[in-house]
Amino acid sequence: MKPIGKIRRSQVLTGNGPGAIIDFRGENGAPVSVVAAGLEAWDQLAIKKGLLNDQRIHHEPLQARLQVNGFRLPPVGDEKVGREKRPRLLPAYRFPDWHVCPKCNLLQRSRFWSSEIGKPELWCPSCSSGRGKRVRKVHAIPVRFIVTCPAGHLQDFPWMSWPKHAESCSRKKPLKLIGEGAGLKGLKVHCTECKAERDLDGALSPGALGKISCDGRSPWLKMPPETCSHQPVAIQRGASNAYFPVIESALDVPPFGGSFRDMLEDFWPDIIALDDRSQLPAFVRKRIHPLWPEPDTRPEDLTARILTLLTILDNKTGDLRPNEHLMLYSGGPDGEEFPEFQISPQQIPRDLQGVLDRLVSVERLREVRALRAFTRLSPVEAADNSAFVAPLSERRLNWLPAIEVRGEGIFINFDESAVSSWENEPDVADRAAKAHQAAERAWQDHNGSDRGRVANAVEILWRHAPGM
Ligand SMILES: [Zn+2]
Ligand SMILES: [Zn+2]
Ligand SMILES: [Zn+2]
Numbered sequence: 001m002k003p004i005g006k007i008r009r010s011q012v013l014t015g016n017g018p019g020a021i022i023d024f025r026g027e028n029g030a031p032v033s034v035v036a037a038g039l040e041a042w043d044q045l046a047i048k049k050g051l052l053n054d055q056r057i058h059h060e061p062l063q064a065r066l067q068v069n070g071f072r073l074p075p076v077g078d079e080k081v082g083r084e085k086r087p088r089l090l091p092a093y094r095f096p097d098w099h100v101c102p103k104c105n106l107l108q109r110s111r112f113w114s115s116e117i118g119k120p121e122l123w124c125p126s127c128s129s130g131r132g133k134r135v136r137k138v139h140a141i142p143v144r145f146i147v148t149c150p151a152g153h154l155q156d157f158p159w160m161s162w163p164k165h166a167e168s169c170s171r172k173k174p175l176k177l178i179g180e181g182a183g184l185k186g187l188k189v190h191c192t193e194c195k196a197e198r199d200l201d202g203a204l205s206p207g208a209l210g211k212i213s214c215d216g217r218s219p220w221l222k223m224p225p226e227t228c229s230h231q232p233v234a235i236q237r238g239a240s241n242a243y244f245p246v247i248e249s250a251l252d253v254p255p256f257g258g259s260f261r262d263m264l265e266d267f268w269p270d271i272i273a274l275d276d277r278s279q280l281p282a283f284v285r286k287r288i289h290p291l292w293p294e295p296d297t298r299p300e301d302l303t304a305r306i307l308t309l310l311t312i313l314d315n316k317t318g319d320l321r322p323n324e325h326l327m328l329y330s331g332g333p334d335g336e337e338f339p340e341f342q343i344s345p346q347q348i349p350r351d352l353q354g355v356l357d358r359l360v361s362v363e364r365l366r367e368v369r370a371l372r373a374f375t376r377l378s379p380v381e382a383a384d385n386s387a388f389v390a391p392l393s394e395r396r397l398n399w400l401p402a403i404e405v406r407g408e409g410i411f412i413n414f415d416e417s418a419v420s421s422w423e424n425e426p427d428v429a430d431r432a433a434k435a436h437q438a439a440e441r442a443w444q445d446h447n448g449s450d451r452g453r454v455a456n457a458v459e460i461l462w463r464h465a466p467g468m
Helices: 039-043 060-066 259-263 265-273 277-291 299-314 321-330 416-423 426-447 451-467
Strands: 021-025 031-036 070-072 078-081 084-087 092-094 098-100 106-109 145-148 154-156 175-179 187-191 197-199 233-236 244-251 341-345 356-375 399-414
Touching (some): 060 070, 060 244, 244 321, 265 277, 277 299, 299 321, 321 356, 321 399, 399 416
Parallel strands (some): 070 399
Antiparallel strands (some): 021 031, 078 084, 098 106, 145 154, 145 233, 187 197, 244 356, 341 356, 356 399
């Protein structure tokens, strides 16, 4: 194995993770296209495997949510154990297998081209001139089209069966891919034996591949093909819909031991013991609010914050954002040191009073972004656990790849009543309705008549509107 190129560590999370197709330039600019290998392959070259690896990180709530015991940073640098030192590499496999010669248009699988043992560059033996070290190579180019399915499987375009061969044709002689004009109509697959020829017009449309079914292959994993009933579709190798990472991220906010939870300590056993959450508002009004150390807090706000806390505790693998919001909103824990979470609440400027109800300067914050899976053809919402996603590894591992990002910023909480009266202004409602319709149209164009998803997407856009 030979290193073929470098990507930045964060790029593994932004579209170059396991299963992604990545383009590199090899020696003398030779184009090399690979699919990034699954997570098991990260340990092929590692001395310390799995979560014993030095480049592991932790985030307890995100681990609970994703049901793993830790995360691994994409490998960089050298790994040292005693005197042994090995470069950390991310493995990748050649994909697609079919290549074309830019000079003679020959179109064939990788094994038919010339190459050097252990090197990924391929060249055309008939078009390259000279011998030995002085050979002037004409490099074969990975084909632009690949075939995938909604389950994320990946296979080569059916080049050999694309032209309508004569019955007598052996279908064993090379093909040619001839470019004679603009667009896919000008690109023809030609059989050098029976001279059958067919252009690629419409090849990327749904159903264009006819009755073939998906091969069920996952070439980024060392796994036998699965049975797959999806209809395969051809796409461009570098198209944006070839890979959508499914990323879950979480902030490092203090656990529930923060000040708010502490202030509730005396009431907590009774809160937990309530038969029904609908009794909470009355309980807060009668028992908690009269003794609450912050007399300006309204009982209904107090109830809402307690409910948020209860919701997180109810559902340990649920949404982590309510707690993150709560921590940023409530000003964080008092007294305790949280090295990765430092914030300081600010005075709201006079002009913005009534618009904002909380302004917090975030001085230090850590975010962990984990890659959970990926999809092809259409993206899915990270929180949508029912959506089908393609796996990063052959079997479930106790870790996932992740990166950590440290930063600072400003937390702004709008006054909810100001936002809802803004939402009800006729101009705003009108503009939102137009944006809603446009989003629905775009989604339908992309996904056909998948109504469930349309409703989901619109709701998300809608919610973002007040903060824009
Ligand atoms: Zn050639
Ligand atoms: Zn033929
Ligand atoms: Zn499939």
